[in-house]
Amino acid sequence: MTIYSFDRLQQFALNLFIKIGCSRKQAIEAAQVLLSADLRGVDSHGVARLMGYLRLYEKKRINPQPKLSVIHETPSTAVVDGDAGLGLVAGPYAMRLAIEKAKNVGTGWVAVKNSNHYGIAGYHAMMALKADCIGISMTNASPLVAPTYAKERLLGTNPISVAIPAGEEPPFVADMATTTAANGKLEILQRKNESAPLGWLQDKEGQPTQSAQGVVEGGALLPLGGDRDHGSHKGFILASVVDILSAVLSGANYGPWVPPFVSFLDPNPNPVGEGIGHFFGAIRIDAFRPASEFKNNMDIWIKRFRNAKTINEINKVIIPGDPERHMEQLRRKEGIPLLNNVVKDLQSLSEQYHVKF
Amino acid sequence: MTIYSFDRLQQFALNLFIKIGCSRKQAIEAAQVLLSADLRGVDSHGVARLMGYLRLYEKKRINPQPKLSVIHETPSTAVVDGDAGLGLVAGPYAMRLAIEKAKNVGTGWVAVKNSNHYGIAGYHAMMALKADCIGISMTNASPLVAPTYAKERLLGTNPISVAIPAGEEPPFVADMATTTAANGKLEILQRKNESAPLGWLQDKEGQPTQSAQGVVEGGALLPLGGDRDHGSHKGFILASVVDILSAVLSGANYGPWVPPFVSFLDPNPNPVGEGIGHFFGAIRIDAFRPASEFKNNMDIWIKRFRNAKTINEINKVIIPGDPERHMEQLRRKEGIPLLNNVVKDLQSLSEQYHVKF
Numbered sequence: 001m002t003i004y005s006f007d008r009l010q011q012f013a014l015n016l017f018i019k020i021g022c023s024r025k026q027a028i029e030a031a032q033v034l035l036s037a038d039l040r041g042v043d044s045h046g047v048a049r050l051m052g053y054l055r056l057y058e059k060k061r062i063n064p065q066p067k068l069s070v071i072h073e074t075p076s077t078a079v080v081d082g083d084a085g086l087g088l089v090a091g092p093y094a095m096r097l098a099i100e101k102a103k104n105v106g107t108g109w110v111a112v113k114n115s116n117h118y119g120i121a122g123y124h125a126m127m128a129l130k131a132d133c134i135g136i137s138m139t140n141a142s143p144l145v146a147p148t149y150a151k152e153r154l155l156g157t158n159p160i161s162v163a164i165p166a167g168e169e170p171p172f173v174a175d176m177a178t179t180t181a182a183n184g185k186l187e188i189l190q191r192k193n194e195s196a197p198l199g200w201l202q203d204k205e206g207q208p209t210q211s212a213q214g215v216v217e218g219g220a221l222l223p224l225g226g227d228r229d230h231g232s233h234k235g236f237i238l239a240s241v242v243d244i245l246s247a248v249l250s251g252a253n254y255g256p257w258v259p260p261f262v263s264f265l266d267p268n269p270n271p272v273g274e275g276i277g278h279f280f281g282a283i284r285i286d287a288f289r290p291a292s293e294f295k296n297n298m299d300i301w302i303k304r305f306r307n308a309k310t311i312n313e314i315n316k317v318i319i320p321g322d323p324e325r326h327m328e329q330l331r332r333k334e335g336i337p338l339l340n341n342v343v344k345d346l347q348s349l350s351e352q353y354h355v356k357f
Numbered sequence: 358m359t360i361y362s363f364d365r366l367q368q369f370a371l372n373l374f375i376k377i378g379c380s381r382k383q384a385i386e387a388a389q390v391l392l393s394a395d396l397r398g399v400d401s402h403g404v405a406r407l408m409g410y411l412r413l414y415e416k417k418r419i420n421p422q423p424k425l426s427v428i429h430e431t432p433s434t435a436v437v438d439g440d441a442g443l444g445l446v447a448g449p450y451a452m453r454l455a456i457e458k459a460k461n462v463g464t465g466w467v468a469v470k471n472s473n474h475y476g477i478a479g480y481h482a483m484m485a486l487k488a489d490c491i492g493i494s495m496t497n498a499s500p501l502v503a504p505t506y507a508k509e510r511l512l513g514t515n516p517i518s519v520a521i522p523a524g525e526e527p528p529f530v531a532d533m534a535t536t537t538a539a540n541g542k543l544e545i546l547q548r549k550n551e552s553a554p555l556g557w558l559q560d561k562e563g564q565p566t567q568s569a570q571g572v573v574e575g576g577a578l579l580p581l582g583g584d585r586d587h588g589s590h591k592g593f594i595l596a597s598v599v600d601i602l603s604a605v606l607s608g609a610n611y612g613p614w615v616p617p618f619v620s621f622l623d624p625n626p627n628p629v630g631e632g633i634g635h636f637f638g639a640i641r642i643d644a645f646r647p648a649s650e651f652k653n654n655m656d657i658w659i660k661r662f663r664n665a666k667t668i669n670e671i672n673k674v675i676i677p678g679d680p681e682r683h684m685e686q687l688r689r690k691e692g693i694p695l696l697n698n699v700v701k702d703l704q705s706l707s708e709q710y711h712v713k714f
Contacts, residue, residue, distance in 0.1 A: 311563030
């Protein structure tokens, strides 16, 4: 483990994106989205993914100079073609459009097709906060998850993020995979060679397993709930709705057709759409009630839940977004710790692309 | 258990609503929403609730002659004041408005305050299907659910329904409580004196319990996920988002302030809003892409998931809405079975209100 400053890592990501041909403007934005994951403690989605993005670029599966375009729109909706570029760039473009529409007609909803991985869902949702909007962000992803009763991987971990402004209190920012546990958490156990709780995954025959290697060995992550008795059909519903809004509505690939993030697996030769899909929403608060009234009530809501009577003295009720905000404050000041294998990846990218690390 | 025809039960509910002063138009609609629960097999939300509604009416907590009004709107949004009437009436009113707005500007989003219980979430979401819209419906409810780490009941079972049109295939209709198990399922175990799976509820000290009486004895239902290791913070997030969109956005009561459904418990003397809240959405498909294209792809999606390789021969992957649709076909033909205590309730209402059962 080595600690790097935020500025140094962001500069490296930025220079790397410029090196492969991104415009300066897009590279700045992509690096910012990427680094927000490292800052917020979602280590699996930050610079640890740079190698993955670059390998896809090398396979010509990521276009470094996408021309983003609106291919259809109404006053409150739009479909954006990501032109096979970085989702890190298509995401903010689409979210800005959603916010613009919310300013005009109360809400804005933008579906994106022909995109790639867009970093953490929460970054995009949080863009809405400054405009006094509720922000919503979701994306489909490479199939790793088996529906209830299935032994096939047909869905991604398809996250949902919702960011809601408050007044004196910090905003409510939820960002969750629709599985029992995010793949990033499983990867941590894999590296430590530890076992996973029952309910996180199944083996390739669909049987419960605690082996953290289960997914690598042909098994699957389980939808939130884990099994039927504990509501896994609801996790399946959530992942399905994310898939349909992100991809069936936009014209992207869905379900098992979503292209794999890893470059050593080829996309399905008979796609049902273009690239992967995202879905964004912005809801202007004062399209419902005065923003000040809403924020006062959000403060009451947050305080009441934060101060709930708890089962023990140690664990308080966690308001969504609190842990990530504390982590960001800490890491901006003290730096971002990277695992040795991530450092090695970045060093190897530095040599390969002649970009100073 | 006795079986009654759909027509007979619907006529009884209709006559009862008229007897307490509902307009004929509102009574027809309320009876239809209520009975859709019995048809679809959600027995806890159908005529079994009539006694509950009537007791609230007797306590003057339900206004039989509400004047529904739009108190604020933009091209894609509105807030409706339910005037303390039946949610069974406010729901369809608000959903029609959402669909109208979707026709005009692509999507429509309507928050409702000052309402009461609105029946099954799915009825309202499904209203959008005929208009080639995706329908969304959610509501907050009396506090029965403890957030992760809390021993207080601060949230309702806050359901979410999403209805999505398909082509040759029947629509995708999800309707789920944001708890591990809906309260209705627990009530079935209570009646049978059976124990519940771990992860469904906790006792009044916040400890896991399998006693189905746990909630009655001061315990709480658990958010989807069950415990922190299995993602209960995500169920807490979902229930919170439903609460905030339904009530903080509309001006209804939220969290622990939501008035109890049972008439023997009084509402909080210091409310933070008016009545309970709902939130509805309609997304016009062709505000994104031609409806025929979308529906073709939904057919592919549904067929692929329905035919997924399964773990065993018995359990196939269930497309949301399939079991309820089959139940409705069956019960329209063969009638609706009612438990003896429900029949007794209806007979006693029949005598009290001089309405033929």
